[in-house]
Amino acid sequence: MLDHALRMFIHDGYSKTSIAKISTAAGVSTKTIYERYKNKAELLLASIGRMVDTDVSELSSIASLPQMTLADGLGAMGEMLLARVMHPDMVAFYRMGVAESMHLPEINERMGDALPMRIQNVIAEYLRQHAKQTALSAQSIDRAAVLFLEMLFAEPRNKALFRQLPADWSAKAHVDFVVELFLNGFTGAKA
Numbered sequence: 356m357l358d359h360a361l362r363m364f365i366h367d368g369y370s371k372t373s374i375a376k377i378s379t380a381a382g383v384s385t386k387t388i389y390e391r392y393k394n395k396a397e398l399l400l401a402s403i404g405r406m407v408d409t410d411v412s413e414l415s416s417i418a419s420l421p422q423m424t425l426a427d428g429l430g431a432m433g434e435m436l437l438a439r440v441m442h443p444d445m446v447a448f449y450r451m452g453v454a455e456s457m458h459l460p461e462i463n464e465r466m467g468d469a470l471p472m473r474i475q476n477v478i479a480e481y482l483r484q485h486a487k488q489t490a491l492s493a494q495s496i497d498r499a500a501v502l503f504l505e506m507l508f509a510e511p512r513n514k515a516l517f518r519q520l521p522a523d524w525s526a527k528a529h530v531d532f533v534v535e536l537f538l539n540g541f542t543g544a545k546a
Contacts, residue, residue, distance in 0.1 A: 356381040357402045357405045358405070359377055359380040359381040360398050360399070360401075360402045361402035361405070362380075364399055364448065364451065365447050366444075368451045368454070368455070369395070369399065369451060369455045369459070372395070374395055374398070396459060407471075410439060410474060411474065413435060414432055414477045417435065420481070424488075425482075425485040425538065426534055426538055428481055429481070429503065429537065430531065432478065432481065433503075433530040434530050436474070436504070437507055437508070437511065437526050438526065440511075440512055441512070449512060453516075475501055475504060478500035478504060479497045479499070482499060482500060499537075506537060507529075511524070511526070511529060
């Protein structure tokens with residue numbers, strides 16, 4: 356049911372998706388949906404939560420992640436997450452979320468904080484496991500995880516939203532650049 360709901364929210368938008376349409380697509384009654392979720396907003400949040408669960412599970416299942424170097428591990432997680440974020444359905448979903456956020460403050464609040472935090476926590480935990488390889492203090496690791504994800508997603512997602520991503524854009528090259536910049540900083544000097 357949550358998968359059907361998420362697909363409908365992605366393709367039809369929040370305002371054009373109804374509980375009745377979701378129940379028909381999922382093959383359940385509207386009563387069943389309302390027994391679990393008090394309204395459409397709660398159903399959307401549950402659908403997003405399920406998507407985040409999948410992302411967290413996929414991050415955790417990257418083969419040999421604990422044994423990878425910090426650069427290789429961040430690269431592997433970055434490639435997996437960026438592929439997810441840049442999928443046309445996710446770009447459409449993000450577009451819908453931005454458009455609806457002004458009308459749905461409860462969704463905006465939850466999408467803006469609680470759900471992304473679970474992905475940030477996975478990155479932060481990975482950084483903690485490799486703390487000896489960084490100059491990060493224990494207090495700055497959580498902030499560093501947030502900034503890593505922003506560096507990873509912001510530019511390509513924004514360009515994709517406005518259909519301005521160059522045809523020759525390479526996700527791998529972007530991830531490699533972000534990981535290098537994140538780990539080594541920018542000094543202006545050539546290596």
